[in-house]
Amino acid sequence: MRKARLGTRRVVEGLTRPIVLLSGLSAGCVSFGPFGGESPENDPSGQLERLPVPAETFVDTASGAFVLVDLDDNILRFMDREEVVWEAPVGTGTGLHLESEEGDWLFTTPRGVFQVKYKEELPVWFLPDWYFIENELPMPPENSPDRRQKGQLGVAAVYLGEEIAIHGTNRPELLGQRVSHGCIRLENKFAQRLYHNVQIGTPIVIVGGEDIEPVELVETDPGPPPPTPPDPLGGVPTSELLRRLANHLDEDDTTGAWVPLTSRLITRGLQEDAPALRGILALAGTAGSAKLNREYGTFLADAFSRGSWRAVVSLARIDEEARDRATQAIVQATMSLYPGSIVDEYAPWPTRRIPSGILGPDGMAGWESLLTAEGEYRESVLVLTGSDREG
Numbered sequence: 207m208r209k210a211r212l213g214t215r216r217v218v219e220g221l222t223r224p225i226v227l228l229s230g231l232s233a234g235c236v237s238f239g240p241f242g243g244e245s246p247e248n249d250p251s252g253q254l255e256r257l258p259v260p261a262e263t264f265v266d267t268a269s270g271a272f273v274l275v276d277l278d279d280n281i282l283r284f285m286d287r288e289e290v291v292w293e294a295p296v297g298t299g300t301g302l303h304l305e306s307e308e309g310d311w312l313f314t315t316p317r318g319v320f321q322v323k324y325k326e327e328l329p330v331w332f333l334p335d336w337y338f339i340e341n342e343l344p345m346p347p348e349n350s351p352d353r354r355q356k357g358q359l360g361v362a363a364v365y366l367g368e369e370i371a372i373h374g375t376n377r378p379e380l381l382g383q384r385v386s387h388g389c390i391r392l393e394n395k396f397a398q399r400l401y402h403n404v405q406i407g408t409p410i411v412i413v414g415g416e417d418i419e420p421v422e423l424v425e426t427d428p429g430p431p432p433p434t435p436p437d438p439l440g441g442v443p444t445s446e447l448l449r450r451l452a453n454h455l456d457e458d459d460t461t462g463a464w465v466p467l468t469s470r471l472i473t474r475g476l477q478e479d480a481p482a483l484r485g486i487l488a489l490a491g492t493a494g495s496a497k498l499n500r501e502y503g504t505f506l507a508d509a510f511s512r513g514s515w516r517a518v519v520s521l522a523r524i525d526e527e528a529r530d531r532a533t534q535a536i537v538q539a540t541m542s543l544y545p546g547s548i549v550d551e552y553a554p555w556p557t558r559r560i561p562s563g564i565l566g567p568d569g570m571a572g573w574e575s576l577l578t579a580e581g582e583y584r585e586s587v588l589v590l591t592g593s594d595r596e597g
Contacts, residue, residue: 254316254320254366254367254370255320255321255367256318256319256320257318257319257320257321257409257545259319260319261317261318261319261411261412261413262413264319264409264411265411265413268285268287268288268409269287270286270287270541270542270543270544270545271284271285271286271287271291271403271408271504271539271542271543272285272408272409272410272411272543272545273285273364273372273400273403273404273408273409273410273411274411274413275296275298275315275372275390275410275411275412275413276413276414277298277315277317277412277413277414277415277418278413278414278415278418279414280295280296280297280298280381280382280383280384281293281294281295281296282294282295282296282372282390282392282396282400284399284400284403284501286497286500286501286542289497291403291497291500291501292396292399292462292501294381294392294393294396295381295382295393296372296381296382296390296391296392297375297380297381297382297383297384297385297386297390297391298315298384298385298386298390298391298415299313299314299315299384299386299387299388299389300313300314300384300385300386300387300420300421300422301313301314301384301418301419301420301421302420302421302422303420304336304339304340306339308335308339308345309335311336311387313386313387313388314388314415315370315386315388315389315390315412315415316366316370316388316412317412317413317414317415317416318411318412319409319410319411319412320366320367320409320410320411320412321366321406321407321408321409321410321545322364322365322366322404322405322406322407322408322410323365323366323367323368323406324365324406325362325363325364325365325401325404325406326362326363326365327361327362327401328356328361328362329359329360329362329363329371329373330354330355330356330359331354331355331356331358331359332353332354333352333353333354333355334369336387357376358375358376359371359373359374359375360373360374360375360376360391360392360394360397361374361394361397361398361401362374362394362397362398362400362401363397363401364397364400364401364404364410366410369388370388370389371389371390372389372390372391372392372397372400372410373389373390373391373392373397374391374392374393374394374397374398375391375392375393375394375397377391378393378394381393383421384418384421395462395465395466398465398466398469399462399465401508402465402468402469402472402504402505402508403501403504403505403508404504404508404543405507405508405511405540405543405544405554406511406554407543407544407545407546407554408543408544408545409545439466439467439470444471444474444479444481444482444485445481447467447470447471447482448471448481448482448485448486448489450467451464451467451468451471451485451486451489452489452492454467455489455492455493455494455498455502456492456493456494457494458493458494458495458498459498464498464502468486468502468505469505471483471485471486472486472505472508472509472512475509475513475516475520476509476512476513476516480516480520480523483509483513483516483517483520484520484523484524486505486506486509487506487517487520487521487524487528487529487532488524488525488528488532489502490502490503490506490528490531490532490534490535490536491531491532491534491535492531499535500538500539500542502535503535503536503538503539504539504543506532506535506536506539507535507536507539507540507543507556510536510540510556510559511540511554511559514556514559514560515560515564515569517536517572518560518565518569518572518573518576519565519568519569519572520572521533521571521572521573521575521576522568522569522570522571522572522573523568523572529571529572529575530575530578530579533556533572533575533576533578533579534579534582536556536576536579537555537556537576537579537580537582537583538579538583540554540555540556541553541554541555541583548583548584548587555580556576556580557573557576557577557580560573
């Protein structure tokens with residue numbers, strides 16, 4: 207039985223401070239280790255921080271968006287309260303234990319409630335010590351370029367800690383099984399989608415796996431990365447991408463065909479393609495269903511978080527009706543992905559990302575629209591909860 211009313215939000219004590227999105231980082235992508243006989247529940251590696259709430263309680267009372275990973279069924283679901291927005295098979299930890307003179311590693315996927323620490327596109331895998339031990343290879347120095355390997359973590363990664371991530375894979379045929387060293391593998395198209403869905407601080411809930419026995423690895427050495435496939439969107443003009451996206455949204459696309467279009471337009475818009483950014487903002491609220499509109503809003507919130515100045519100026523340069531829809535979508539998605547109180551010191555209100563004083567008269571229209579949308583969101587929370595959620 208769900209305990210929270212629609213739209214209410216939970217105050218989670220011990221919520222970690224949001225971390226700035228980082229790029230170009232490398233990850234070992236292994237669960238716990240090395241450790242000296244301690245239970246992995248103690249996180250001896252010091253890499254992971256759990257929120258102090260049982261996973262089942264969090265899911266039962268969830269009033270915003272979060273990621274849910276089921277280790278029993280090897281399924282990842284992106285959730286909007288109790289509604290499944292999308293789901294996909296994943297590869298999770300084998301449960302194997304590697305012992306050597308250099309240390310011990312337990313290749314399990316951790317359970318509990320975590321938060322997104324950072325995320326990146328086209329991540330580089332930093333080969334950990336266990337990789338060389340397993341494959342009986344000479345171990346290079348810690349900062350050696352021989353440890354850096356491109357392509358093995360897919361197109362995007364969302365990190366729970368420095369060595370645990372949800373990331374893409376070049377072996378999608380292995381998904382739905384326990385095949386990893388602790389990370390959670392997703393097909394690349396879903397890794398890309400998740401990257402845009404989440405923000406720094408978004409809850410990731412991992413359940414199940416209590417009675418799982420270790421399984422043998424299907425393959426230890428992933429081999430060389432596959433060749434880069436042809437880019438079907440590379441030469442398509444921005445105007446054509448926007449036309450296709452508008453059609454998919456209007457038709458309430460449930461196939462996910464709108465995702466790579468939006469992702470590519472965000473990339474262009476955050477570089478030098480102003481029409482791309484204005485175009486995706488203007489399409490806010492035009493989808494054929496509330497469910498798709500809400501998920502599309504997470505993509506706009508991602509674009510805003512990564513390019514706030516460009517986004518707020520672009521908001522000012524679209525018509526007022528579209529601007530209001532876009533700012534409402536950005537505020538709703540941003541705050542829905544944050545599990546703390548709206549009065550928290552680190553609550554990620556969009557206007558906090560960019561001081562109004564650096565904007566000219568043109569840009570101020572976008573900032574003021576965001577401020578209005580934030581006020582409306584606060585009022586809606588007060589109506590639903592009857593409090594300011596400080597306690």
